[in-house]
Amino acid sequence: MLTTPTLPPIRWFLFHNGALLLTADNALPLAAAPPVPLAEGQTQQPLPVLDGIPCAAGQMEGPLPPDTALHLVPLRQAFDLLTAADFRMAGKAQELLHWDAHTHHCGVCGAPMQRATDISKVCTACGREVWPSPTTAVIVLIERPSPNGRREDDEVLLVQSHNFRGDYYGLVAGFVETGETLEDAARREILEETGLHVHRLRYFASQPWPFPSVLMVGFFAQYAEGEMRLQTSELRKGGWFKRSALPAIPGTVSLARRMIDAWQEG
Ligand SMILES: [Zn+2]
Numbered sequence: 001m002l003t004t005p006t007l008p009p010i011r012w013f014l015f016h017n018g019a020l021l022l023t024a025d026n027a028l029p030l031a032a033a034p035p036v037p038l039a040e041g042q043t044q045q046p047l048p049v050l051d052g053i054p055c056a057a058g059q060m061e062g063p064l065p066p067d068t069a070l071h072l073v074p075l076r077q078a079f080d081l082l083t084a085a086d087f088r089m090a091g092k093a094q095e096l097l098h099w100d101a102h103t104h105h106c107g108v109c110g111a112p113m114q115r116a117t118d119i120s121k122v123c124t125a126c127g128r129e130v131w132p133s134p135t136t137a138v139i140v141l142i143e144r145p146s147p148n149g150r151r152e153d154d155e156v157l158l159v160q161s162h163n164f165r166g167d168y169y170g171l172v173a174g175f176v177e178t179g180e181t182l183e184d185a186a187r188r189e190i191l192e193e194t195g196l197h198v199h200r201l202r203y204f205a206s207q208p209w210p211f212p213s214v215l216m217v218g219f220f221a222q223y224a225e226g227e228m229r230l231q232t233s234e235l236r237k238g239g240w241f242k243r244s245a246l247p248a249i250p251g252t253v254s255l256a257r258r259m260i261d262a263w264q265e266g
Contacts (some may be wrong), residue, residue, distance in 0.1 A: 007032035013093035019072035057093030079253040091210035099132035159238030168248035195229030
């Protein structure tokens, strides 16, 4: 007797307007085929295998029908619902879909691009190859040890950018420019945004930030000299805060929060 071969289930990372599709119990859908139709002309984007399960990404055709138990969660909020590995994969999925949507045509000759590998495309006319390339940004925690030597009086420089969505304070950050090292970029951004000079710049950690496609590189630095002069075109407010009296800070999804927590813990 002939039996239809069963296809192995795939863990689906499907998006609509930047929101991720989850099941009723806030898990990623697991099925042989996409649980909702994909956007016209969209094929599923292969992702690496996670915990032995193949994964795929895709853009949904449109909003969810009202009669489904599936629901959409903004990617940032999904951080609180998913495992760290699933959230990381969701970010990768979002970055690949963004790259796919922005590389339909060759940037040199304008001809259609064709998929070459899972993470590259080649121009059908001139042969130019493109890969997803996240933009690099630096983020810096500037500390100022207390002159009285008391740990609770140590200070951190926190700022509020005009593009923060809420009344909280974060860290100085900015994009790396051409020809710069990460350290150059960190010192330049600090000087431009705050008027301050720093020393003892040291690497902390990095984090992919899929909004839409950034690699954040975190540094700690110590205040050296200069008077604070905030760049008002970029920053709404900012200042020095004692370890014992921090204002509202970013959510746990961000590298900024990990850095502030690490500083708090010494
Ligand atoms: Zn071309």
